[in-house]
Every structure is written in structure tokens, then in C-alpha cells.
Amino acid sequence: MTRALLACIYVPDPDPMTQNPPKLAATAESKKSSRNQRLWVFFKTYRTWFLFGAFFLLATNAMNLAIPAYIGEAVETLRDAAAQGDSLAAGFDAVRDQLVNIGLIIVALAIGGGIARTLSRILIFNAGRHIEFDLRNEIYDKLASLGSNFFGGMSTGDITSRSANDVSFVRVFFAISFLHIINTSIAYTIAMSRMIEINWKLTLVCLIPYPLILWVLRYLVHAVFQQTQAVQAQMSELSTKVQENLGGVSVIKCYAIQDREIDDYAVMNESFFEKNMRLAVLRGGMQTLMMLVAGVGTLAVLIVGTTMVVDGSMPLGDFVEFNSYVVALAFPTAAMGWVFSVWNRGLAAFERITEILDTTPRIQEPSEDERRELPALVDNVDRGEVSLRNVSFAYPDDPETQVLHDINMEIPAGSSVAIVGRTGSGKSTLIKLIARLYDPTRGEILIDGEPLTKLALRDTRSEIGFVPQEPFLFSMTIGQNVRFGLDSLEYDDTLNRPTPTRPLLKDDTRAAISQPERIAQAVEVAGLSPDMSGFADGLDTLVGERGVTLSGGQKQRVTIARALLMDPRILILDDALSSVDTKTEGVILDHLDSIMKNRTSIILTHRFNALSRVDKIFVLDEGRIVEAGSQPELLAARGVFYEMCERQRLEESLKS
Numbered sequence: 001m002t003r004a005l006l007a008c009i010y011v012p013d014p015d016p017m018t019q020n021p022p023k024l025a026a027t028a029e030s031k032k033s034s035r036n037q038r039l040w041v042f043f044k045t046y047r048t049w050f051l052f053g054a055f056f057l058l059a060t061n062a063m064n065l066a067i068p069a070y071i072g073e074a075v076e077t078l079r080d081a082a083a084q085g086d087s088l089a090a091g092f093d094a095v096r097d098q099l100v101n102i103g104l105i106i107v108a109l110a111i112g113g114g115i116a117r118t119l120s121r122i123l124i125f126n127a128g129r130h131i132e133f134d135l136r137n138e139i140y141d142k143l144a145s146l147g148s149n150f151f152g153g154m155s156t157g158d159i160t161s162r163s164a165n166d167v168s169f170v171r172v173f174f175a176i177s178f179l180h181i182i183n184t185s186i187a188y189t190i191a192m193s194r195m196i197e198i199n200w201k202l203t204l205v206c207l208i209p210y211p212l213i214l215w216v217l218r219y220l221v222h223a224v225f226q227q228t229q230a231v232q233a234q235m236s237e238l239s240t241k242v243q244e245n246l247g248g249v250s251v252i253k254c255y256a257i258q259d260r261e262i263d264d265y266a267v268m269n270e271s272f273f274e275k276n277m278r279l280a281v282l283r284g285g286m287q288t289l290m291m292l293v294a295g296v297g298t299l300a301v302l303i304v305g306t307t308m309v310v311d312g313s314m315p316l317g318d319f320v321e322f323n324s325y326v327v328a329l330a331f332p333t334a335a336m337g338w339v340f341s342v343w344n345r346g347l348a349a350f351e352r353i354t355e356i357l358d359t360t361p362r363i364q365e366p367s368e369d370e371r372r373e374l375p376a377l378v379d380n381v382d383r384g385e386v387s388l389r390n391v392s393f394a395y396p397d398d399p400e401t402q403v404l405h406d407i408n409m410e411i412p413a414g415s416s417v418a419i420v421g422r423t424g425s426g427k428s429t430l431i432k433l434i435a436r437l438y439d440p441t442r443g444e445i446l447i448d449g450e451p452l453t454k455l456a457l458r459d460t461r462s463e464i465g466f467v468p469q470e471p472f473l474f475s476m477t478i479g480q481n482v483r484f485g486l487d488s489l490e491y492d493d494t495l496n497r498p499t500p501t502r503p504l505l506k507d508d509t510r511a512a513i514s515q516p517e518r519i520a521q522a523v524e525v526a527g528l529s530p531d532m533s534g535f536a537d538g539l540d541t542l543v544g545e546r547g548v549t550l551s552g553g554q555k556q557r558v559t560i561a562r563a564l565l566m567d568p569r570i571l572i573l574d575d576a577l578s579s580v581d582t583k584t585e586g587v588i589l590d591h592l593d594s595i596m597k598n599r600t601s602i603i604l605t606h607r608f609n610a611l612s613r614v615d616k617i618f619v620l621d622e623g624r625i626v627e628a629g630s631q632p633e634l635l636a637a638r639g640v641f642y643e644m645c646e647r648q649r650l651e652e653s654l655k656s
């Protein structure tokens with residue numbers, strides 16, 4: 001019977017031939033199989049906890065279900081005593097002692113059963129907690145390895161909902177499902193075998209409602225599964241809405257659209273509420289159905305059983321014992337209703353989590369055999385040659401639109417180059433490829449002669465200092481934000497260990513300096529020193545969420561200092577000085593001049609007054625390099641670059 005009940009938990013996927021096109025059906029199949037494999041791995045990892053938990057469940061049921069037999073014995077003893085009437089007087093003490101003994105055994109069994117029950121729950125719930133813990137770490141590791149195209153395809157709210165709510169549902173799935181499926185199976189096995197032994201006909205009577213209920217349950221379980229998925233999806237939408245609105249609160253206020261946003265949220269919330277209510281009704285229906293099984297069974301036993309007792313075909317003690325089993329099975333039966341919904345919710349949640357875990361990072365580490373080392377960095381040796389060979393690129397989410405076409409670039413080690421071009425010409429995309437945030441769809445990129453794809457990602461990231469267009473600061477202190485790229489040992493400034501890298505300032509000739517000194521130098525080179533007096537706690541000043549307490553220019557300079565501290569072979573600035581005034585920009589570029597002399601720098605800028613400092617300028621137009629040369633050469637050529645400079649000069653003169 002329990003097997004039949006369990007069969008109902010399984011919700012068949014829609015028929016692939018009729019419901020989905022073949023491609024989607026294959027994806028759904030593979031998702032399901034990956035989900036099941038992962039579930040099995042978790043179960044296997046914590047099987048010892050589950051097995052001991054099951055053992056204590058067996059002990060609990062063995063003790064608890066032994067009690068009805070003693071109750072039956074007590075009833076029979078009392079019935080015999082009552083039948084003897086007056087003649088019992090002499091033997092009254094013996095009957096009382098017998099009943100007290102039975103009572104003591106029942107108490108002992110109840111205490112033993114209680115202890116075993118507690119232990120079973122500790123073990124099984126702990127296994128669930130461990131699975132939750134592992135799953136959270138696994139999701140976080142996976143998220144850390146995924147690239148920007150994944151985050152472009154899934155909203156932050158959705159990811160948060162999956163890694164917070166769904167993980168909890170999976171814990172409950174493991175703990176509650178295992179606990180009650182095993183408990184109900186054991187309870188039914190023990191109780192049913194004794195009930196059949198007492199009276200098989202009466203046992204059949206109490207099974208009367210099951211076929212009908214299993215039939216109804218099959219549809220109910222499917223409905224609960226679908227409703228659960230709808231609730232979880234709506235929860236993700238709500239989280240996304242809250243997250244977006246909190247992030248864009250200043251935009252909402254500027255456009256005075258609070259009321260519209262509040263209304264939108266209220267509509268979404270109402271839909272969430274309604275979906276939850278529908279789910280609650282379905283779940284309630286399921287539990288009621290299971291209670292009905294227990295209730296109808298008890299009623300049938302009372303009607304048929306009492307007739308049997310009255311006509312003498314069943315002893316009263318057996319009837320009481322039988323009835324006690326029916327009552328004892330009521331809770332395990334009703335609990336299965338709960339298990340059905342927890343099971344479905346857990347499977348739906350785990351499927352959503354599997355979608356994250358099964359995502360393959362587009363940027364792959366090279367295999368051990370393929371991996372190549374970059375030559376060690378040596379002082380006074382030019383380093384950081386960058387070559388692009390026939391590089392073309394289209395974003396993975398829009399593969400039809402070619403953003404870069406056949407780019408060839410040679411950037412000698414130690415040189416400085418600028419990439420300029422109209423907005424949308426592909427400048428940022430090009431440097432994202434050099435920083436290996438994406439791989440080219442065609443062609444290859446080499447650093448010091450080694451293909452980027454053959455270098456360990458960690459090496460690539462530490463050799464390339466990338467300062468993105470939009471600075472991102474963590475809600476930590478300024479100092480912690482600057483040191484963010486260092487590994488955990490270096491990060492711990494209490495160690496005050498000397499770093500084997502050269503100083504960043506040209507007037508510091510020491511071969512090795514301590515980390516705090518180096519941080520101070522990075523701050524200085526990035527042009528942040530004059531602002532430090534304005535911060536209450538200097539480097540220890542907290543910057544608020546995303547650096548909200550700093551100006552745009554200050555944020556940019558913190559991210560430049562962060563990149564410099566890594567002592568990168570190649571420094572890439574993606575319009576990283578756009579928010580600082582031209583005077584500060586000049587100071588920063590002066591500092592950079594001195595530290596860039598033996599490393600490569602690639603500057604992407606819209607401000608042409610910085611271009612006189614670079615060795616070579618590449619002009620991009622519609623994803624193609626249309627001009628390349630030094631500033632005087634390009635101006636003399638009177639081509640695209642000349643036109644852009646002229647337009648900018650005109651705009652500036654109009655402004656002034």
C-alpha cells in the first residue's frame with residue numbers, strides 16, 4: 001500500500017510528443033536526469049545519517065506499535081475479571097498487579113519510543129541541514145565561475161530566490177520526505193501484519209477507501225506540483241522587483257514614479273498571494289484526503305468490528321488492539337499528504353537549482369596538458385606583449401550580430417596604446433576579450449606569445465589589471481576595496497609581510513616594501529591622496545553599499561588603485577577616468593607614465609587630450625580597425641580620427 005502511495009508522489013512529465021517540441025523535451029529530460037543524479041549523490045553522501053535515522057524510526061515504531069497489544073491484553077484481563085464477578089474478590093490483587101505491570105510496560109515503551117523518535121529526527125534533520133550547507137556552497141562556487149552572459153540571462157532576484165528559498169525547500173524535501181516515507185512504511189508494515197494476524201477480513205474493510213483516494217491523489221499531486229512551480233516563479237519575480245527598485249531608488253524618485261512602482265508591486269504581490277492561496281487549498285485538500293482515509297478506515301472498523309465482537313467472532317481485546325492500530329496509523333497516513341506537497345516543492349526547487357549548477361562557464365580553464373606558464377616577471381624586462389590575430393566576435397546571446405570583425409593588433413610589451421571610436425563601435429567589447437571576460441568567436445589572442453586560452457584563468461586575471469567603465473565598490477572600507485584583488489594571505493594586513501614587487505612610485509628605490517606602504521603608493525598613483533583628508537577614517541572609512549558615499553571620480557580612482565596594487569603585466573583602463581576632471585586626469589596620467597614604463601597599458605577613452613601620451617592609437621568603427629598610428633600621424637591623415645577630434649574640439653568650444 002505504501003508503494004502505491006509512493007507511486008502517487010511521482011508526477012509524470014507531460015508527453016513530449018504532444019506537449020513540447022522535441023528539442024525542449026530533450027532538455028526537460030536531461031534536466032530531470034541531472035536533477036535525479038544530483039539528488040542521489042547528496043543522499044549517498046549522507047547515507048550513514050539517513051540509515052541510522054531509519055534505524056531509530058524502526059525502533060520508534062516497534063516500541064509504539066507494541067503498545068496496542070498490551071492495551072488489548074489489559075482489556076482481556078479486565079473482561080475476564082468482570083466475567084468472574086464476585087468470585088474474583090480473592091484474586092483482585094493479582095489482577096491489579098497484572099494491570100500495573102502492563103501499565104509500566106506501556107510507560108517504558110512510550111519513553112523508549114520517545115527517545116528513539118528524538119534521535120531519529122536529530123539524525124535525519126541534521127542530514128538535511130548538511131545538504132543545505134553543501135548546496136549553498138556549491139551554488140556560490142558555481143555563480144563565482146559563471147560569466148556575464150549568465151547574469152545577463154537570469155535576474156539577480158531570480159538567482160537570490162533560487163539560492164535562498166529553493167535551497168531551504170530542498171532541505172525540507174530531504175528531511176521531511178525521508179522521515180515520513182520511511183516512518184509510514186515501517187508503521188504500515190508492522191501494524192498491517194499484526195492487523196492481518198488478528199483479523200484479515202477486518203483489515204480488508206479498513207483498506208476500502210484506498211483505491212479511490214489513490215486515484216484522486218494522482219491528479220491532486222500533479223496540480224500541487226504545477227501550482228508550486230508557479231508560486232516559486234512568482235517569488236523570483238517579486239525578489240527581482242524589490243532588488244531592482246532598491247538599486248534604482250534614485251531614478252524612481254527623480255521621475256516621481258513611486259506610486260506607479262508601488263502599484264506594480266502590489267499587483268505582483270496580489271498575484272503571489274492568490275497563487276499561494278490556491279496552493280494552500282490544494283495542500284489542505286491533500287491533507288484532508290489523507291485524514292479521510294484514516295477516518296473512513298476507523299468508521300468501517302467500528303461498524304464491522306463491533307458486529308464481530310457482538311456476534312462473538314472477535315474477542316473484545318483483539319478489537320481494541322485492532323482499533324488502536326487504526327488510530328496509530330492515522331498520523332503517518334495524514335503525514336503522507338504533507339510529504340506529497342513537500343516532495344513536489346522540493347523537486348521543483350531542485351530542478352531550478354540544477355539549472356544554475358548545470359550551466360557550463362563559457363570561459364573554460366585549459367586542461368593540465370594544455371596549460372602553459374607565462375615567463376616569470378623580471379625587473380627591467382619589458383613584459384606584456386599583446387597580439388590579436390583575426391579576432392571576430394558576436395555576443396553569445398545575439399550570435400547573429402557580429403560586433404568585431406577580423407581585428408589584428410600588435411601591442412609591443414611596455415608600450416601604451418589607446419583605443420578610440422564612436423560610441424557602440426566595439427571598444428569595450430575588444431578589451432573584454434583581451435581581459436578574457438569572453439573568448440573570441442574566431443581568431444586568437446596571445447600574451448607574450450602564449451594563447452590566452454592556454455593560460456590558467458587565475459594567472460590571466462592577475463596579469464591583467466582591468467578597470468571597468470563602471471566602478472564597483474563593495475560595502476567595505478576604502479582600504480579593503482583597494483586590497484580586494486589580493487589573495488587571502490596577502491589580504492591580511494595584520495601580517496604586514498613584505499611584498500616582493502617593486503614600488504609603484506618612481507622615487508622609491510627599495511626592492512621590497514610592506515603591504516600598507518604599497519597600498520599607500522597605489523592610492524597616491526591613482527590620484528586619491530588629496531581626497532584622503534576628507535575621509536573621516538582615511539583608508540578605514542566605510543564606503544556604503546556599492547560605494548554610495550563616494551563621488552563617481554573617487555570610486556573610479558579606488559578601482560584604479562585596486563588594479564595597480566596587483567602589479568599587473570598589462571593595465572587596461574576602460575574609460576576609467578571619465579568621471580574625474582581634466583586636471584586630476586592629467587595628474588593620474590603623469591603618475592601612470594612613470595609606472596607604465598615596463599608594462600603594457602591599453603587605454604580606452606573618449607577624451608582626446610590624453611592621447612598625446614600614448615605610443616599608438618587604434619581607431620575602431622563598426623567593429624573594424626579603420627586607422628592606426630601615433631596621434632600626429634592620424635591627425636595628418638585627416639581621416640576618421642581627425643574628424644572625431646575636430647568634432648570634439650568644436651563641441652568643447654561651443655560649451656565654453
Ligand SMILES: Nc1ncnc2c1ncn2[C@@H]1O[C@H](COP(=O)(O)OP(=O)(O)OP(=O)(O)O)[C@@H](O)[C@H]1O
Pocket residue numbers: 152395397398403421422423424425426427428429430
Ligand atoms: N552583453 C551584450 N550582449 C549583446 N550585445 C552587446 C552586449 N554588450 C554590448 N553589446 C553590443 O555590442 C556593440 C558594441 O558595444 P561596446 O560596448 O563594445 O561599444 P563601445 O564602443 O565600448 O561603446 P561606448 O563608447 O558607448 O562604451 C553595441 O552594439 C552593443 O549594443
